[in-house]
Amino acid sequence: MIDELAYSNTEERIRTRHNGAGWIEVIVGSMFSGKSEELIRRLNRAKIARQKVQVFKPKIDDRYAVEEIASHSGMTHISKPVMKAEELLAQIDDDTEVVGIDEGQFFDMELVEATNDLANRGVRVIVAGLDQDYMGKPFEPMPQLLSIAEFITKTHAICVKCGNTANYSQRTFESDARVEVGAHGKYEARCRTCFIPHADKPTAL
Ligand code: ADP
Ligand code: ZN
DSSP states (O other), X not given: OOOXXXXXXXXXXXXXXXXXXXXXXXXXXXXXXXXXXXXXXHHHHHHHTTOOEEEEEETTOOSSOTTEEEOTTSOEEEOXXXXXXXXXXXXXXXXXXXXXXSOGGGSOTHHHHHHHHHHHTTOEEEEEEESBXXXXXXXXXXXXXXXXXXXXXXXXXXXXXXXXXXXXXXXXXXXXXXXOOOOBTTEEEEOTTTOOOGGXXXXXX
């Protein structure tokens, strides 16, 4: 659920842009919680307001068409795949007003400095990403981004087991690798009660 008050404050800031200052918005939650949908929604609104928008995603995420970000519900937005935060920074045009970044958790730690630089230069930066990995551990660099962001939105999915609010991404296959890209069939949204961290596997998987 979006915090409507916090969100309307964010939208208000878009119109006022005090002293040319930028800011950082972070959208975090589990898989299927609507992070990409929310990011795409904000980017589309910025474009309706005729602001120059640039969108990036890490090259590691090859779930969908390479030149776009996509939500599980089918919303898409054109986006540039980049390997590192440094590469992202190098591609920002001088007149860009809004920068969107999806799958922030797959970037290197330099993303923190890069987003800070952009915000200091007057850019509105919106980063969406997983705040926890498949073990429920903080997924860098999202915790660091949460610390420096002006605005934070936590999105939630629906637990596929019981219908409660889901805050975890349950891996449904065996792997100790932190990064295993995929969605349907590989991960499912679970609540605190139904989530089983990898260490406690495997009975209920
Ligand atoms: P995220 O970027 O957080 O993974 P997306 O924005 O890509 O999320 O997808 C959100 C959409 O996923 C929802 O609007 C809904 O259509 C779909 N969806 C599939 N499974 C679930 C679930 N368990 N809970 C909520 N939404 C789900
Ligand atoms: Zn549950």
